């Protein structure tokens with residue numbers, strides 16, 4: 001119930017610098033006590049008007065429901081595929097629980113990650129969406145750890161586990177084969193599933209499979225986020241075969257000519273992890 005004049009004063013006082021300036025010049029502009037009063041009672045600005053500033057990361061977090069994330073991830077896949085589905089499942093729920101600034105995030109931006117990025121089948125799109133969502137809620141150094149844990153889980157886990165209620169499948173209601181990707185790559189994940197199921201990569205069944213994988217990834221991400229934000233997160237993922245290779249090829253070692261945590265043996269099938277002596281001999285022979 002303040003008057004027009006007060007309103008514009010409040011607007012003026014929104015900036016702390018201006019308020020301090022006003023305090024410094026004191027009663028020549030307004031009475032000092034009144035200024036302080038006005039600052040204290042300034043209503044929180046509307047979440048976003050034409051002057052709004054999008055806050056930088058991290059945004060606040062609220063404990064999320066993994067079961068809901070599954071349903072939302074699955075439904076999101078139906079709308080705009082895996083990357084959007086996983087992102088929307090997390091950011092949408094944070095929007096419901098925390099509100100602004102999550103309500104300002106245009107989740108469609110993750111649409112590009114479907115099919116592992118523009119049809120290239122690189123990083124699994126569900127991981128692209130989930131990793132992006134993780135980055136909204138914590139500092140980058142922490143996000144890297146949680147993302148790494150998620151990717152490690154993805155490599156080793158047999159999925160899809162999620163199954164929609166009877167008669168509610170998006171594309172395919174038949175038997176759903178599970179498979180282990182062994183890799184965070186869409187290419188490997190999909191093709192290993194095709195191998196396990198005997199079904200085609202462009203079939204409705206594969207699309208259904210990826211919708212369910214999106215649900216699983218969204219739920220796992222929520223589990224990791226809840227752990228992180230309640231201080232119970234522990235990075236446990238380890239790949240000893242990668243560590244073996246990195247003793248020479250990795251950071252700080254003699255060759256330092258590669259990087260990463262993807263399973264080396266999966267692609268470099270000519271290198272036998274149990275026979276590195278042979279590998280080194282052969283590599284040196286090649287050089288001679």
Ligand code: HEC
Pocket residue numbers: 241244245246247248249255264265268270271272273276279280283284287
């Ligand atoms: C003890 C050190 C050492 C370890 C451990 C090691 N490598 Fe190597 N690797 C070498 C050397 C030395 C070369 C030759 C480098 C050159 O020619 O510049 C090489 C070359 C390679 C090459 C290129 C030549 C080729 O054979 O295709 C690949 C790929 C490779 N290593 C993969 C691996 C993988 C995968 C592992 C783990 C299973 C591994 N390395 C473990 C020392 C090592």
Ligand code: HEC
Pocket residue numbers: 242245246249257258259260261262263264265266267268
């Ligand atoms: C998704 C498949 C894939 C994975 C996983 C992978 N690599 Fe490679 N790597 C490649 C390809 C493809 C090349 C390029 C080979 C070429 O052009 O001859 C390459 C190149 C290399 C080279 C240089 C080869 C050369 O001819 O000198 C090394 C060394 C190497 N990788 C080591 C590793 C190690 C160690 C790991 C595990 C951390 C790893 N790679 C994981 C696919 C992979």
